[in-house]
Amino acid sequence: MKFSKLVVLLVLALLAMGGVVSVMAQDQLPATNLVIWSQDGDSNNEVLAAQFQIWADTVAPGSTLEIVQKETEVLRTDLQNAGLAGSGLPDLVLGPNDAIGVFVDAGIIQPLDELFDVSVYPFNLGAAQVGGATYGIPTNAGNHLMLMYNKSLVEAAPDTWVDLIATAKAVTEANPEVQGFAYNLNEPFWFLPFVHGFGGSTYDADGNMVLDSQAWIDAYQFVQDLKFTEQVVPEECDYACANDLFKEGSVAMIINGDWAIGEYLDAEQSPALGPDNLGLAPWPALANGNRPMPFTAGKFISIPVTVEGDQLAAAVSFVTWLTTDPSAVEAFALGTSRLPAIAEVTVDAAENPILAESAAALATGMGMPADATLRCMWDSVRPQLEAVMSNSMTPADAAEEAQISAEICLES
Amino acid sequence: MAASSTALSPRSPFSLQRILRWGLYLTPVAIFLAIFLAVSSGEFSGLTSQGIIDTLLFVVPLIIVLLVGALVLQFLLFQFLDKVVKTPHAMPYTLLAPAVVALVLFMVYPLIFNVLLAFSDLRRETFPCYSSVLTRAPDLDCSVLYSPQYAVENFTKVFFRVRDGEIVRDENGNPEFGRLLRTRDSTFPILLARTIIWTLVNVFFHVTIGMALAMIMNQKIRFKGIYRSLIVIPWAIPGIIVYLTWKQEFHAQYGFVNNLIEAFGGQAISWLDDPFYAFVAIIFVNVWLGIPFYMVMLLGGLQSISAEYYEAAQMDGASALQRFRNITIPLLRPILIPAITLDVIWTFNKADLIVAMTNGGPSESTNILVTGLYNAAFGTAATLEFGFASAFSIIIFIILFLFAIIWITTSGGLKEIYDR
Numbered sequence: 001m002k003f004s005k006l007v008v009l010l011v012l013a014l015l016a017m018g019g020v021v022s023v024m025a026q027d028q029l030p031a032t033n034l035v036i037w038s039q040d041g042d043s044n045n046e047v048l049a050a051q052f053q054i055w056a057d058t059v060a061p062g063s064t065l066e067i068v069q070k071e072t073e074v075l076r077t078d079l080q081n082a083g084l085a086g087s088g089l090p091d092l093v094l095g096p097n098d099a100i101g102v103f104v105d106a107g108i109i110q111p112l113d114e115l116f117d118v119s120v121y122p123f124n125l126g127a128a129q130v131g132g133a134t135y136g137i138p139t140n141a142g143n144h145l146m147l148m149y150n151k152s153l154v155e156a157a158p159d160t161w162v163d164l165i166a167t168a169k170a171v172t173e174a175n176p177e178v179q180g181f182a183y184n185l186n187e188p189f190w191f192l193p194f195v196h197g198f199g200g201s202t203y204d205a206d207g208n209m210v211l212d213s214q215a216w217i218d219a220y221q222f223v224q225d226l227k228f229t230e231q232v233v234p235e236e237c238d239y240a241c242a243n244d245l246f247k248e249g250s251v252a253m254i255i256n257g258d259w260a261i262g263e264y265l266d267a268e269q270s271p272a273l274g275p276d277n278l279g280l281a282p283w284p285a286l287a288n289g290n291r292p293m294p295f296t297a298g299k300f301i302s303i304p305v306t307v308e309g310d311q312l313a314a315a316v317s318f319v320t321w322l323t324t325d326p327s328a329v330e331a332f333a334l335g336t337s338r339l340p341a342i343a344e345v346t347v348d349a350a351e352n353p354i355l356a357e358s359a360a361a362l363a364t365g366m367g368m369p370a371d372a373t374l375r376c377m378w379d380s381v382r383p384q385l386e387a388v389m390s391n392s393m394t395p396a397d398a399a400e401e402a403q404i405s406a407e408i409c410l411e412s
Numbered sequence: 413m414a415a416s417s418t419a420l421s422p423r424s425p426f427s428l429q430r431i432l433r434w435g436l437y438l439t440p441v442a443i444f445l446a447i448f449l450a451v452s453s454g455e456f457s458g459l460t461s462q463g464i465i466d467t468l469l470f471v472v473p474l475i476i477v478l479l480v481g482a483l484v485l486q487f488l489l490f491q492f493l494d495k496v497v498k499t500p501h502a503m504p505y506t507l508l509a510p511a512v513v514a515l516v517l518f519m520v521y522p523l524i525f526n527v528l529l530a531f532s533d534l535r536r537e538t539f540p541c542y543s544s545v546l547t548r549a550p551d552l553d554c555s556v557l558y559s560p561q562y563a564v565e566n567f568t569k570v571f572f573r574v575r576d577g578e579i580v581r582d583e584n585g586n587p588e589f590g591r592l593l594r595t596r597d598s599t600f601p602i603l604l605a606r607t608i609i610w611t612l613v614n615v616f617f618h619v620t621i622g623m624a625l626a627m628i629m630n631q632k633i634r635f636k637g638i639y640r641s642l643i644v645i646p647w648a649i650p651g652i653i654v655y656l657t658w659k660q661e662f663h664a665q666y667g668f669v670n671n672l673i674e675a676f677g678g679q680a681i682s683w684l685d686d687p688f689y690a691f692v693a694i695i696f697v698n699v700w701l702g703i704p705f706y707m708v709m710l711l712g713g714l715q716s717i718s719a720e721y722y723e724a725a726q727m728d729g730a731s732a733l734q735r736f737r738n739i740t741i742p743l744l745r746p747i748l749i750p751a752i753t754l755d756v757i758w759t760f761n762k763a764d765l766i767v768a769m770t771n772g773g774p775s776e777s778t779n780i781l782v783t784g785l786y787n788a789a790f791g792t793a794a795t796l797e798f799g800f801a802s803a804f805s806i807i808i809f810i811i812l813f814l815f816a817i818i819w820i821t822t823s824g825g826l827k828e829i830y831d832r
Contacts, residue, residue, distance in 0.1 A: 077790060077796075080536065080539065080796055083539060083543060083545070083546050084534075084539050084542060084543050084546075085543070086543045086544045086545045086546075087545075089545070102536065105536055105537055106536045106537070106539040106540070106546065106796075107539060107540040107543075107546035107547035107548060107549065108539075108546060108547075110547070186685075186773075186774070234664075234665050235664035235665050235680070235682055235685065236663055236664045236665065236682060236684055236685050241663075305545065305546060305547045306545050379594050380594050382594070383593075383594050383595045383773070383774075383775040383776050384595075384775070386685075386773055386774035386775045387687075387774065387775040389685065389774075390682060390685040390686050390687065390774050390775070392686070392687060392775070393775075401595070401596065404596075405591070405594045405595065408573070408591055409594065411575050412795060412797075
């Protein structure tokens, strides 16, 4: 076993011990069986299960946590359907903030301001607040997209898009089997940072949805040029394509989110990467000097309205410990390769260079609102972006169409 | 000679029948052993062993209770029909009862419930009105849950753009068609037109290629069994695997289809990124999938046509085309018409292939009516407007119902059955 691994294990063990000591201070609760629907990946869910065990052994011996993994859209749909059916809702929901507004609209999750001390989460609580009430407790800060590169193919992260394009072409020229750059081409979440970089946004100063400003047109033009003029991205590429090619070393640089870092650090899952080859960086700067700004938020735990009594007490106790106890927060952050959501825990760049790089990328992002109307933007932009990326629509027409589509969406 | 016939007889320890029979016996044992080993090792596809045991402890007694309960109920029903009602058909009624109950539970009740939903205002924002557990916002009016007014609005929204309960009109005063999804091409008339094209093209190729292959297979050719097995392979593979495999093969850069095109000097095509080629790709896959059905059906039909008809026609000087038109087609009609009816209905409703391969994209350009309905009700752009979705599904049902009635009555495909 390598010395560095021993150190990491030792640190985790110490943190776990610290967590045990701190949870011992809490009141005892009756044994409870909790169910959590998690949008997180398997390896992160294993960390969550381990953390729960530490909490349960001390605070509520005999308690169990059943983790049901669900993909983002499946979780959103299933939770709404279970709420409508009136049964089958879990005790906890762990996922990104973008569905929180939808769940609040449907009356599925409960406000948490009176159950938690929300003042201890200074970074991203706004992403889980609707109408002034808090509906999600952050387990971490982030969920941000950033530039990721394979150090064995690219020596240093490009600082501008001009550099990136040149680097990508050079990589492919040197290794014809390797694609220089790839990302989830048709997904608006990957597109929106460009809009922000060109000075645009989803809402204007009056709160109206504006999807046809010059910044939107410029952003459509930019991504279209990346594909058809510069030809530095694959002809077709979705999330799985970019992710798989990067893991096997067939792509030198990609844009992806912090949720994938753990997977990329694992040499078994990502043979071409691992801690030695993975590099993270903020988005390269555009010609106007601005960096594309990804939406930032994090992962949040919400509690459905059906949870009450002992279940609620146990859920609140566990989530409070998981998200506020410094040892627990650090163990969870280290285990999932994510950034902590409380000020008491900071990332040491020397000990965790990858997390430090992720934090630097996070600093270039902008907070994502939890407004349910945001879905009208995602849903209206997606088909237009697909049309732009198949060269069957001009950027100006795409922006105009997206605006009309969003207005019709908002009518309902 | 005797020894050889013994070895080939069904009683031989290595006969095909015995191997198949033992295979059938051993398969469940192997599955049981695999599950046992997986459970004892603690993990099974991400489920914990305790989870599997808990599920089995719940499911197995439930099945036993249901079976015993059904038997008891059937016995009581028989006693009631026989002793109280004193009908001479007590036994057939009793035996039919489970099927009737299943039909009512799984066909009639969902159908009625679907119609009821079309009379509701059920959408995400009104979920709390229809749920016993969800939190109602103070300003949410839940006084009327079902009303004809809701039905009128739901059915209107399938065709027209509705704002504040009124149909939106353009500058000429004409009603604007409503977008069922997000693009201007997602209106009902465009989706219906695309569905009709999709159905006609698919059924045309199914029938023609299926017929051609059936006629080839009906000839005396060598290795017929091998060809037949190869042709029915699409049937043997689970649908979702077929769809996802073809999706990969149509990838512009890494797919086999473009590799083949480029090997022959052609230019790669963005199959799934281009609206036209994406539509071609899904049609190709569905044609590939549908051919075995026709080939098997029509081959059975061709083999039932007596060779005497062809011999007599040949003696009268009929050409091959005349024999096909005047003998083959009329005698295949009792098979062909129901097959086409079923194929039209299946193709019209073929949502799984499109959802798996393109999910209606790019730019919602490969959506047909049912995938439009699916995406409007449950897809990524869904607003969970179940009242509207139910109205939409009823419209699709009516279209298919009318088609089936008109097609069956005008084609005379079921004439033989009715005449019996």
